[in-house]
Amino acid sequence: MTAFEVTEPILPGPAHALGALLDVPVPGDGVLPLLWHWLYLLDRPAQADLGPDGHPVRGTVLAPPGPGRRRMWAGGRVRTPGELRCGEPATRRSEVLAVRDKEGKTGPLTFVTVAHRITQAGRVVVDEEQDIVYRTAASDTGLSPGENTAELPPGPHEWPIEVTPTLLFRFSALTYNAHRIHYDRDYSREIEGYPGLLTHGPLQAIAMAEAARARGVASRLEFEYRLVSPLFDFQGLVASSVTEAGETTTAVRDRSGRRTATGALRTIRPNRLKR
Numbered sequence: 001m002t003a004f005e006v007t008e009p010i011l012p013g014p015a016h017a018l019g020a021l022l023d024v025p026v027p028g029d030g031v032l033p034l035l036w037h038w039l040y041l042l043d044r045p046a047q048a049d050l051g052p053d054g055h056p057v058r059g060t061v062l063a064p065p066g067p068g069r070r071r072m073w074a075g076g077r078v079r080t081p082g083e084l085r086c087g088e089p090a091t092r093r094s095e096v097l098a099v100r101d102k103e104g105k106t107g108p109l110t111f112v113t114v115a116h117r118i119t120q121a122g123r124v125v126v127d128e129e130q131d132i133v134y135r136t137a138a139s140d141t142g143l144s145p146g147e148n149t150a151e152l153p154p155g156p157h158e159w160p161i162e163v164t165p166t167l168l169f170r171f172s173a174l175t176y177n178a179h180r181i182h183y184d185r186d187y188s189r190e191i192e193g194y195p196g197l198l199t200h201g202p203l204q205a206i207a208m209a210e211a212a213r214a215r216g217v218a219s220r221l222e223f224e225y226r227l228v229s230p231l232f233d234f235q236g237l238v239a240s241s242v243t244e245a246g247e248t249t250t251a252v253r254d255r256s257g258r259r260t261a262t263g264a265l266r267t268i269r270p271n272r273l274k275r
Helices: 012-022 165-174 185-190 201-214
Strands: 003-009 070-079 089-104 107-120 123-135 158-161 221-227 237-244 247-253 259-267
Touching: 012 165, 012 201, 070 201, 089 123, 158 201, 165 201, 201 221, 201 237, 201 247, 201 259
Parallel strands: none
Antiparallel strands: 003 089, 070 123, 070 221, 089 107, 107 123, 158 237, 221 259, 237 247, 247 259
């Protein structure tokens, strides 16, 4: 399958923008924390190459498998064998590894695994696989903004984040993500059938990684994560990180306690991502 490459300088601006967005510290040594590479080496398709949902339909490594297919981020695996540093150029090489068709409860599903490898100063610093799913119809979540659901207060290992349309829009801008379900409420409700704005999968993953960083978990790690349920803006976001027996487990839940994402961080081991 065709591989795409992009090279650009890793500038400090996007990192400082994410730090301000989430109110988290930006390392003073220029080494980017886990998953902050998602702010860099981005696909920037032409406006004419975007589909009605805001995602590119051509000219990118990951185009939909057919017209009208709706895209969701399902999870992924990230290894950081090196340090991605601000102030130096880096190169990202991307390719589709696998495409699998399955039949789901709502109709046909297409699962796509995409690999990204980032090199800087001649060495691999990020080795990643992303799992993306395409579906044909809107899902009935059974949720609505008017639900009267009891709230579960944050615990000692939890970090609440107030999810607002402004936060979702700014994160979309930082990651050059034009998918309308994150900022266009009318489109999200009337076309995709969601009860509100959808909170980004990458934002949930970064929240889990930041919850671990706040508890002193090192950055040169393997991180495996899954998005297990939709999370909407009116439900809030609570990230957590707990370390036991040498493994750190992370999670995201909504204010009522419903889990929407899970993750596990381990000290880096020999390469487990197969090409």
